[in-house]
Amino acid sequence: MRTPTIKDVADRAGVGIGTVSRVLNGSPQVRQETRQRVLAAIQELGFKPNTAARQLSGGRTFTVGVVSPIFTLPSFIERLTGIQDILDAANYDLVLYSIRYVDQFQRQLRALAKQNRVDGLIIILSMHFYEDEIRQISPTLPVVVIDNDTIEHYPHIMIDNYEGGRLATNYLIERGHHAIGFVGDVRSDAFGFTSTYRRYEGFRASLAAAGLEVNEEWCRFGDLSEEAARHRARPILTLPRRPTAIFAGYDTLAFGVLAAAQELGLRVPDDIAVMGFDDIQTANYLNLTTVRQNLAESGRLGARLILEWLRNGYVDEKDWVTRLPLEIIPRATA
Amino acid sequence: MRTPTIKDVADRAGVGIGTVSRVLNGSPQVRQETRQRVLAAIQELGFKPNTAARQLSGGRTFTVGVVSPIFTLPSFIERLTGIQDILDAANYDLVLYSIRYVDQFQRQLRALAKQNRVDGLIIILSMHFYEDEIRQISPTLPVVVIDNDTIEHYPHIMIDNYEGGRLATNYLIERGHHAIGFVGDVRSDAFGFTSTYRRYEGFRASLAAAGLEVNEEWCRFGDLSEEAARHRARPILTLPRRPTAIFAGYDTLAFGVLAAAQELGLRVPDDIAVMGFDDIQTANYLNLTTVRQNLAESGRLGARLILEWLRNGYVDEKDWVTRLPLEIIPRATA
DNA sequence: CTGTTAGCGCGTTCAC
DNA sequence: GTGAACGCGCTAACAG
Numbered sequence: 001m002r003t004p005t006i007k008d009v010a011d012r013a014g015v016g017i018g019t020v021s022r023v024l025n026g027s028p029q030v031r032q033e034t035r036q037r038v039l040a041a042i043q044e045l046g047f048k049p050n051t052a053a054r055q056l057s058g059g060r061t062f063t064v065g066v067v068s069p070i071f072t073l074p075s076f077i078e079r080l081t082g083i084q085d086i087l088d089a090a091n092y093d094l095v096l097y098s099i100r101y102v103d104q105f106q107r108q109l110r111a112l113a114k115q116n117r118v119d120g121l122i123i124i125l126s127m128h129f130y131e132d133e134i135r136q137i138s139p140t141l142p143v144v145v146i147d148n149d150t151i152e153h154y155p156h157i158m159i160d161n162y163e164g165g166r167l168a169t170n171y172l173i174e175r176g177h178h179a180i181g182f183v184g185d186v187r188s189d190a191f192g193f194t195s196t197y198r199r200y201e202g203f204r205a206s207l208a209a210a211g212l213e214v215n216e217e218w219c220r221f222g223d224l225s226e227e228a229a230r231h232r233a234r235p236i237l238t239l240p241r242r243p244t245a246i247f248a249g250y251d252t253l254a255f256g257v258l259a260a261a262q263e264l265g266l267r268v269p270d271d272i273a274v275m276g277f278d279d280i281q282t283a284n285y286l287n288l289t290t291v292r293q294n295l296a297e298s299g300r301l302g303a304r305l306i307l308e309w310l311r312n313g314y315v316d317e318k319d320w321v322t323r324l325p326l327e328i329i330p331r332a333t334a
Numbered sequence: 335m336r337t338p339t340i341k342d343v344a345d346r347a348g349v350g351i352g353t354v355s356r357v358l359n360g361s362p363q364v365r366q367e368t369r370q371r372v373l374a375a376i377q378e379l380g381f382k383p384n385t386a387a388r389q390l391s392g393g394r395t396f397t398v399g400v401v402s403p404i405f406t407l408p409s410f411i412e413r414l415t416g417i418q419d420i421l422d423a424a425n426y427d428l429v430l431y432s433i434r435y436v437d438q439f440q441r442q443l444r445a446l447a448k449q450n451r452v453d454g455l456i457i458i459l460s461m462h463f464y465e466d467e468i469r470q471i472s473p474t475l476p477v478v479v480i481d482n483d484t485i486e487h488y489p490h491i492m493i494d495n496y497e498g499g500r501l502a503t504n505y506l507i508e509r510g511h512h513a514i515g516f517v518g519d520v521r522s523d524a525f526g527f528t529s530t531y532r533r534y535e536g537f538r539a540s541l542a543a544a545g546l547e548v549n550e551e552w553c554r555f556g557d558l559s560e561e562a563a564r565h566r567a568r569p570i571l572t573l574p575r576r577p578t579a580i581f582a583g584y585d586t587l588a589f590g591v592l593a594a595a596q597e598l599g600l601r602v603p604d605d606i607a608v609m610g611f612d613d614i615q616t617a618n619y620l621n622l623t624t625v626r627q628n629l630a631e632s633g634r635l636g637a638r639l640i641l642e643w644l645r646n647g648y649v650d651e652k653d654w655v656t657r658l659p660l661e662i663i664p665r666a667t668a
Numbered sequence: 669c670t671g672t673t674a675g676c677g678c679g680t681t682c683a684c
Numbered sequence: 685g686t687g688a689a690c691g692c693g694c695t696a697a698c699a700g
Contacts, residue, residue: 003448003450005692005693005694006693006694007693010671015670015671016670016671016672017671017672017693017694017695018670018671018672018673018695018696019669019670019671020694021694021695021696022669022670022695024694024695025695029669029670030669030670031669031670034669034670046448048445048448048449049693049694050390050449050450050692050693050694051386051449051450051451052385052386052387052389052390052395052450052692052693052694053386053390053676053692053693053694053695054693054694054695055386055676055694056384056386056387056390056675056676056677056678056692056693056694056695057675057676057693057694057695057696058676058694058695058696059676059695060695061386063429070415071411071414071415071418072411072412072415072615077405077406077411078406080405080430081404081405081406081432084405084430084432088432088434093429093451094429094430095397095427095428095429095430096414096418096428096429096430098415098418098422100422111382114337114380114382115382115384115385116337116384116385116386117385117427225619226616226619226620227618227619230619255616255619255620256619259619259620259621281406282560282589282616284561285559285560285561285564285589285590285593286560286589286593287593339676339677339678340677340678340679341677341678344687349686349687350686350687350688351677351678351679351687351688352679352680352681352686352687352688353685353686353687354678355678355679355680356679356685356686358678358679359679363685363686364685364686365685365686368685368686383677383678384676384677384678386676386677386678387676387677387678387679387692388677388678388679389678389692390676390677390678390679390691390692390693390694391677391678391679391680391691391692392678392679392680392692393679393692669700670699670700671698671699671700672697672698672699672700673696673697673698673699674695674696674697674698675694675695675696675697676693676694676695677692678691678692679690679691679692680689680690680691681688681689681690681691682687682688682689682690683686683687683688683689684685684686684687684688
């Protein structure tokens with residue numbers, strides 16, 4: 001037996017298809033009794049509205065796209081679960097678009113905006129990108145951005161990376177450390193990746209405020225993998241005069257530092273204290289002292305904002321910029 | 335300016351919409367010259383076929399759903415990236431469906447099958463489930479299953495968990511270990527989760543073949559988190575007579591064991607050797623000796639199978655069951 | 669309040 | 685080979 005359509009429901013309830021449609025879309029102008037009859041018919045037939053038809057006539061896809069570069073980053077995954085939770089509850093589909101090459105991001109966005117495959121987009125990208133192009137292609141497309149310091153024209157959710165860097169460093173200083181190093185991914189914000197760079201700036205500011213100097217030898221930058229961070233940490237840890245603590249721009253980088261320390265037979269935190277940033281799940285397992293930003297919450301928030309936009313046609317002024325709180329999570333490594 | 339439709343293309347190329355449609359769908363019966371004209375028009379207008387309309391009339395969504403329980407597991411993510419790579423290249427969308435509650439899986443599947451939102455489904459689930467129900471609801475829905483030992487009616491991709499357990503244990507035995515423990519998640523396959531149970535069976539078989547006995551005190555089962563594994567490993571490692579090696583059913587469990595060893599001041603692998611299973615990316619960073627199953631490849635394969643099915647209407651007999659190879663990856667922990 | 673009608677953009681017949 | 689007509693299931697605008 002064919003899957004039932006709105007027509008079947010209408011026949012069964014003894015009404016016209018228009019009425020069924022109204023019930024489906026929560027139109028207020030349907031008599032209570034009629035609504036009940038229709039609802040019953042829907043129930044009995046196990047009717048599910050056809051998404052494609054809905055989209056074709058109404059223009060809505062009930063799908064939200066999530067765009068992000070390589071999504072193997074633990075932080076991305078945690079945000080994604082948050083997004084999923086909310087979209088799922090609202091009966092929206094989540095389509096995943098990955099950005100393989102950063103320089104193709106704009107091109108991909110263009111294609112996406114044209115194809116009308118999604119009602120809205122959640123972009124998770126800490127790199128700078130040209131918002132204007134999206135707006136030109138699709139001026140009305142709801143877009144929410146997570147984890148980006150450079151957004152101006154869309155609602156976005158972010159953290160104060162600078163403040164986070166200060167927090168972490170202050171914490172280390174309070175614990176008696178005077179010689180502190182930094183392991184990050186980029187040394188400047190030249191390429192548009194800004195998160196860890198801001199954290200690094202906060203790190204420097206904190207040291208300066210405490211009258212401590214930044215030892216450039218103790219600061220290393222490079223690839224965003226644990227492996228690379230491990231290689232980067234080694235030279236710092238084998239210096240004749242080495243720092244007593246290292247602040248890593250991401251938890252994953254901190255894991256690399258920990259691995260290096262272990263290889264060199266250094267005890268953590270006695271010989272070397274290590275501090276991360278993000279508080280991804282593994283941080284808890286590995287007992288890493290870190291700065292928590294609530295990743296899942298950022299995802300949930302992003303999804304809620306998109307849904308709000310989709311429902312109301314706009315996002316409330318006060319929800320436009322959300323700055324999530326940061327919190328030191330003291331554990332075993334610092 | 336409105337996004338161009340097939341009609342615009344037809345006008346511009348001076349043909350009927352039927353012809354454009356034929357070109358779009360690669361129908362052979364279009365004169366070469368006409369085809370060129372249409373292609374040119376498409377190019378010039380930047381025309382993209384509307385997915386919803388296509389689905390509504392043709393029945394295809396160009397979307398593949400991926401269904402899986404909580405997708406924070408690293409192994410799932412790695413498979414997912416593999417799937418994404420292939421689908422993306424074929425211009426298919428990937429929709430993520432997460433199974434929040436295992437007991438609702440069947441219900442979710444039913445809803446999915448009814449709504450026709452996807453052309454096919456890739457199910458990543460090591461637990462037993464009722465394939466028949468899917469087939470009853472949607473007899474023609476292409477479905478490919480990854481990581482499941484109990485599949486009968488659908489193409490699937492799996493590994494020989496039993497053999498993997500034997501491999502790992504043999505390796506440890508060859509390295510001189512006679513006292514080997516096991517940390518897994520489930521003690522039996524009663525609840526339908528079979529992967530680690532099979533690995534455990536292989537473990538026992540290997541020990542038996544070597545004339546070694548299984549010490550039940552050294553085998554612990556429980557929650558699937560590193561945290562839980564750490565708690566589970568402690569009592570084993572503090573036993574008066576403790577094993578010299580531990581084989582963990584998953585890499586993540588092995589990380590828990592490593593953490594416990596570290597807490598107790600045990601040196602790895604001298605005091606205690608640790609072996610994992612899966613070779614997720616972190617295993618490399620943490621230098622974990624483990625058994626590799628190529629996770630990304632399993633995802634790619636799954637996606638290719640679905641696409642094959644979608645294109646040809648069937649999956650070749652020889653591709654029906656794929657058993658991926660396993661390989662010992664010797665690193666620092668065993 | 670409710671039934672009816674006209675598209676939404678495209679694939680798929682048919683005739684030509 | 686190719687163009688025109690119909691229908692996919694639904695929403696929105698229009699009569700009643």
